[in-house]
Amino acid sequence: MRSIWRTLDRGLARDIGLVCLADCLVGVSYGAIAVSSGFPLWLPMLMSLVVFAGASQFMFLGIVAAGGNPFAAVLAGLLANARHLPFGFAVGDAVGRGRGARMFGSHLMSDETVAFAMAQDEAERRRAAYWACGLGIFVCWNIGVLVGAFAGTAISDTGAFGLDAAFPAVLLALVLPSLRDKTARLPVLVGVVVALATTPFLPAGLPVLLALAGVVVGAAAKEPELEEAR
Amino acid sequence: MDGVELLVATAVLAVGTFAFRFAGPVLRSRVKLSPRARRLMTLAAVVLLAALVAVSALTEGHGFAGFARPAGVLVAGVLAWRKAPFVLVVVAAAATAALLRLAGVP
Numbered sequence: 001m002r003s004i005w006r007t008l009d010r011g012l013a014r015d016i017g018l019v020c021l022a023d024c025l026v027g028v029s030y031g032a033i034a035v036s037s038g039f040p041l042w043l044p045m046l047m048s049l050v051v052f053a054g055a056s057q058f059m060f061l062g063i064v065a066a067g068g069n070p071f072a073a074v075l076a077g078l079l080a081n082a083r084h085l086p087f088g089f090a091v092g093d094a095v096g097r098g099r100g101a102r103m104f105g106s107h108l109m110s111d112e113t114v115a116f117a118m119a120q121d122e123a124e125r126r127r128a129a130y131w132a133c134g135l136g137i138f139v140c141w142n143i144g145v146l147v148g149a150f151a152g153t154a155i156s157d158t159g160a161f162g163l164d165a166a167f168p169a170v171l172l173a174l175v176l177p178s179l180r181d182k183t184a185r186l187p188v189l190v191g192v193v194v195a196l197a198t199t200p201f202l203p204a205g206l207p208v209l210l211a212l213a214g215v216v217v218g219a220a221a222k223e224p225e226l227e228e229a230r
Numbered sequence: 231m232d233g234v235e236l237l238v239a240t241a242v243l244a245v246g247t248f249a250f251r252f253a254g255p256v257l258r259s260r261v262k263l264s265p266r267a268r269r270l271m272t273l274a275a276v277v278l279l280a281a282l283v284a285v286s287a288l289t290e291g292h293g294f295a296g297f298a299r300p301a302g303v304l305v306a307g308v309l310a311w312r313k314a315p316f317v318l319v320v321v322a323a324a325a326t327a328a329l330l331r332l333a334g335v336p
Contacts, residue, residue, distance in 0.1 A: 014317065015316040015317065018316070018317050018320055018321075022320070022324075039236070040233060043236055043240070046237075046240055047240050047243075047244075050240065050244035051240065051243050051244045051247055052247075053247055056243065056247065060239070060243065064239075070235055070236070070238075070239040071239075073239065074242050074243050074246070077243045077246075077247070078243065078246045078247065078250075081246070081247040081250050083250075083278050084247070084250040084254070085250045085251075085253055085254055086254065086271070086274045086278060087251075087254060087275055087278065088250075088251055088253060088254015088255050088257075089254040089257070089258055089271045089274070090254070090271045090272050090274060090275035091254075091255075091275070092254050092255035092256075092257075092258030093258070095255040097259075102252070102255050102256065102259075103252065105255070106248065106251040106252040106254075106255055107248060107251060109251045111279065111282055114275060114279070115279055118272070118276070118279070159298075159327075159331060160328060161324060161328055162298070162299075162323065162324035162325060162326065162327030162328035162329075162331070163324060164295075164299050164327065165287070165298070165299045165301075165302030165303055165306070165323040165324055165326065165327035166302075166320050166324040168282070168283045168284075168286045168287040168303045168306075168323075169302065169303050169306035169307075169310075169319060169320050169322075169324070170320055171279050171282055171283045171286075172287075172303060172306055172310060172319075173306060173310040173316055173320065174279070175276060175279045176310045178276045179276075179280075184273060184276055184277075187273055187276075187277050188276060188277050188280045191277040191278075191280060191281045192280055192281055192283075192284040194281075195281035195284060195285050196284055196285065196288065196289070199285055199289045199292065200289075200292045207281070208278060208281045208282055208285055211277050211278060211280070211281030212274055212277060212278065214277045214281075215270060215273055215274045215277055218273050218277075219270055
């Protein structure tokens with residue numbers, strides 16, 4: 001564990017800290033919304049510990065609070081979280097080696113941790129960024145939810161602070177360096193178009209998964225080049 | 231909805247989500263991937279993250295998210311492309327969206 005803190009430079013630690021702070025504030029709003037929607041106090045806290053996936057947690061609350069079927073709410077949440085499967089393939093080397101480390105590391109996986117890990121060049125830095133971001137967000141998110149659940153409606157409108165714009169901005173800043181590689185641009189463009197075009201019609205989570213169609217384009221386009229290179 | 235139902239639903243969502251998270255690292259440690267397969271895995275994550283950016287910046291539910299949020303993300307994108315510091319990128323996104331909303335832009 002100590003090697004993580006040694007590998008982490010101050011700039012990276014500061015960037016991760018900012019994301020943790022933003023997620024903490026969103027956690028406060030999650031806790032407040034859950035309790036003010038009439039859910040028991042333990043639900044947002046337990047969910048944030050054992051599910052630990054913000055978008056699916058908000059979705060679950062929204063569906064159940066609107067009188068929806070809990071089974072449908074679980075399915076919607078699982079669909080939103082299915083993207084962790086391909087994420088795990090991509091950052092698996094950063095997650096951990098031993099059984100326990102791999103299990104705990106997997107639980108810490110989120111969009112932000114994956115994006116921070118992918119933005120690092122060396123294997124050691126990838127691992128450090130993944131764990132520092134994962135642990136930081138886990139602690140800050142759960143503290144935020146705890147505060148929100150007890151403080152009630154203190155920050156129920158994260159829109160007023162522009163926090164809803166901060167989340168895509170974080171991912172965009174981390175993913176942009178990958179787009180300087182020209183071979184990634186067409187697959188990304190196809191993926192983004194497919195996701196946006198299907199969002200009005202499909203349940204949340206599915207459009208993002210369908211973006212993987214862009215990878216198929218990338219795989220098909222890359223093959224001939226590789227053959228030529230040989 | 232009673233407490234037991236909520237507890238069961240939380241447990242199922244937690245177990246299912248963990249399975250999705252755990253499967254990737256485990257499978258990856260068991261199979262030896264070719265450099266090409268590894269590149270495609272990385273590309274898949276980049277495509278997914280980019281799609282998440284687009285969907286979370288532009289849409290809310292099944293509709294348009296309004297102008298303030300995409301404007302904030304656009305400012306962030308320009309700053310990030312010009313290699314501005316990460317903190318500035320994120321704060322500028324939030325501040326742009328917040329100020330636009332203060333001015334009455336949805």
